[in-house]
Amino acid sequence: MFQLTATPASALVDEPVHIRVTGLPPLQMVTLMASVKDEKGNLYQSRAFYRASKDGELDLKQAPALGGHYVGVHPMGLFWSLKPEKAFERLIKKDVMNSPFWITLDLYDSVYLQKSGEVQPRASQVVQRWFSSPEVxxxxxxxxxxxxxxxxxxxxxxxxxxxxxxxxxxxxxxxxxxxxxxxxxxxxxxxxxxxxxxxxxxxxxxxxxxxxxxxxxxxxxxxxxxxxxxxxxxxxxxxxxxxxxxxxxxxxxxxxxxxxxxxxxxxxxxxxxxxxxxxxxxxxxxxxxxxxxxxxxxxxxxxxxxxxxxxxxxxxxxxxxxxxxxxxxxxxxxxxxxxxxxxxxxxxxxxxxxxxxxxxxxxxxxxxxxxxxxxxxxxxxxxxxxxxxxxxxxxxxxxxxxxxxxxxxxxxxxxxxxx
Structure with missing residues (x-):
């Protein structure tokens, strides 16, 4: 049973997120994708290719990306490598108090090169990235x-x-x-x-x-x-x-x-x-x-x-x-x-x-x-x-x-x- 976790699931945007996958076959090649839409509906996506450990686990704090939008150990790479689907768009948050950016993380059990949604991911998580705290x-x-x-x-x-x-x-x-x-x-x-x-x-x-x-x-x-x-x-x-x-x-x-x-x-x-x-x-x-x-x-x-x-x-x-x-x-x-x-x-x-x-x-x-x-x-x-x-x-x-x-x-x- 594949399990994708991202903690904390809700946090300020300057806080790191710990992404882990468990329940994979040993040494399985996987793709992790991140996607977010801005307030105008413009889509931003990133992906990276990883190999599971012999125990069928993946921890982005330790595992290097082998390819994709970045290479090497980058625990927050899926976030900072997001790219706009439409050229020359810039990701900006307008409503900073009432809503977060909702970033969807998807796991595929192969080197996945299709568009998001064309194939059902094996696991998904959504993280909320807030620009202020409720007390502000x-x-x-x-x-x-x-x-x-x-x-x-x-x-x-x-x-x-x-x-x-x-x-x-x-x-x-x-x-x-x-x-x-x-x-x-x-x-x-x-x-x-x-x-x-x-x-x-x-x-x-x-x-x-x-x-x-x-x-x-x-x-x-x-x-x-x-x-x-x-x-x-x-x-x-x-x-x-x-x-x-x-x-x-x-x-x-x-x-x-x-x-x-x-x-x-x-x-x-x-x-x-x-x-x-x-x-x-x-x-x-x-x-x-x-x-x-x-x-x-x-x-x-x-x-x-x-x-x-x-x-x-x-x-x-x-x-x-x-x-x-x-x-x-x-x-x-x-x-x-x-x-x-x-x-x-x-x-x-x-x-x-x-x-x-x-x-x-x-x-x-x-x-x-x-x-x-x-x-x-x-x-x-x-x-x-x-x-x-x-x-x-x-x-x-x-x-x-x-x-x-x-x-x-x-x-x-x-x-x-x-x-």
């Missing part, structure tokens, strides 16, 4: 100009407060904020274009909007004083770095694959206007999938003519953690982080640190999340290449998630007056 509270934010969603952990607090910024995807992206709230942070997922009554397209970055959001967060009675953290990726990381440089409310900043200078749109803050470094559309390249690579598209912040656009990282009051995918195919994020660290050192500052991940691409997400190598992007006629290779990217996501939480717990400490 989500509060819609529409105050002054600020638009977003605030996620509050259970209890009285005060909690370390974070602002969470995504990039060119626009809209309101909540899955990282909701999960961080389940881990004890109060997080404002902040929209800044293409949401509600905000501008439909990003034409300039008004830093006073982000300052308003920071002050709104700090004014909340459950938010720890005196400063907040910022977690940010891509265009959001460019804005996050600017917040670290100019806003006194920001005490610690995580920049995931961002820039050290202003690109594409001007940045305004009070009387200051920073014009963007020119870009070179003629340097864009198509890969063999027909997706667009922007890695060489931007001008170089080291050029003398571009110095006016470089962010003054030496003015940042708190520490900055740069999380960098070495295979980022969207921007030259490693070079930008190195430039920022050089600038800090020249000013006698040691407040910057870089975590460099070989094989990781641009979209470093939650642990065990599928690599999105290329996907459609807002306002573009072609999909964009983000980069990354599955094993290295998965390792980066798992390690970085722990480092991000440690960084904020270390540097967002209460003021003496509240101790």
């Amino acid at each position: 509270r989500r509060v819609q934010v529409q105050e002054g100009r600020v638009r977003g969603a605030l996620f509050l952990p259970p209890g009285e607090g005060p909690f370390p407060g974070l602002i969470d910024l995504f990039g060119g995807i626009g809209g309101l992206v909540e899955h990282r904020a909701s999960l961080l709230a389940a881990r004890g942070f109060a997080v404002l997922a902040l929209a800044y274009f293409a949401y509600a009554d905000l501008p439909k397209q990003l034409q300039e970055v008004d830093l006073e909007y982000f300052e308003e959001a920071a002050n709104l967060l700090l004014a909340h009675p459950k938010i720890q004083k005196p400063g907040i953290g910022v977690i940010s990726v891509s265009k959001g990381a460019e804005i996050g770095l600017a917040m670290a440089c100019y806003l006194k409310e920001v005490a610690a900043t995580v920049c995931i694959n961002g820039c050290n200078a202003i690109f594409e749109f001007p940045l305004r803050y009070r009387d200051l206007v920073i014009t963007p470094i020119p870009s070179f559309p003629e340097r864009m390249e198509f890969n063999n999938m027909g997706a667009l690579c922007l890695r060489h598209y931007k001008g170089n912040p080291r050029d003398a003519l571009n110095q006016h656009s470089v962010l003054p990282v030496e003015k940042a009051q708190g520490p900055i953690l740069f999380i960098i995918g070495e295979d980022d195919q969207c921007i030259n994020s490693k070079e930008y982080a190195e430039q920022a660290l050089d600038q800090l050192r020249r000013h006698g500052r040691s407040s910057g640190r870089m975590l460099l991940y070989p094989g990781a691409g641009h979209l470093i997400e939650l642990p065990y999340w599928p690599l999105c190598y290329a996907s459609w992007s807002r306002g573009l006629a072609f999909p964009l290449v983000w980069g990354g290779e599955p094993v290295g990217h998965a390792a980066a996501q798992e390690h970085a998630w722990g480092e991000i939480q440690k960084f904020f717990r270390q540097h967002l400490v209460p003021s003496r007056s509240t101790l």
Whole structure:
């Protein structure tokens, strides 16, 4: 009697799942498949081929995959190797509070290459992957100009407060904020274009909007004083770095694959206007999938003519953690982080640190999340290449998630007056 178990059957998405099979014939070749549908009904699947032990058992903590979407011992490989059935789709969770992703695990007693459902699997299990805990509270934010969603952990607090910024995807992206709230942070997922009554397209970055959001967060009675953290990726990381440089409310900043200078749109803050470094559309390249690579598209912040656009990282009051995918195919994020660290050192500052991940691409997400190598992007006629290779990217996501939480717990400490 074949038995497939996956424990825990219901858990937060950053928790590993232990997959085991028992009751197999000795040394039986089997296929394990995972499948999930997103909220639009798009299908994502993965499969791997394994050989049972002499005792007719299979434990993914110990057994190597012999082929399929990955090879070797990877206990969570079926999760992070999920691939979209439709090219260039990106797996994203919108409703983070009310429903999980339901991932179906199927066992076949052969090397199974047909589509899911064409043959009845010998055993199946469904696991629920949640993006928040039931005790977390989500509060819609529409105050002054600020638009977003605030996620509050259970209890009285005060909690370390974070602002969470995504990039060119626009809209309101909540899955990282909701999960961080389940881990004890109060997080404002902040929209800044293409949401509600905000501008439909990003034409300039008004830093006073982000300052308003920071002050709104700090004014909340459950938010720890005196400063907040910022977690940010891509265009959001460019804005996050600017917040670290100019806003006194920001005490610690995580920049995931961002820039050290202003690109594409001007940045305004009070009387200051920073014009963007020119870009070179003629340097864009198509890969063999027909997706667009922007890695060489931007001008170089080291050029003398571009110095006016470089962010003054030496003015940042708190520490900055740069999380960098070495295979980022969207921007030259490693070079930008190195430039920022050089600038800090020249000013006698040691407040910057870089975590460099070989094989990781641009979209470093939650642990065990599928690599999105290329996907459609807002306002573009072609999909964009983000980069990354599955094993290295998965390792980066798992390690970085722990480092991000440690960084904020270390540097967002209460003021003496509240101790």
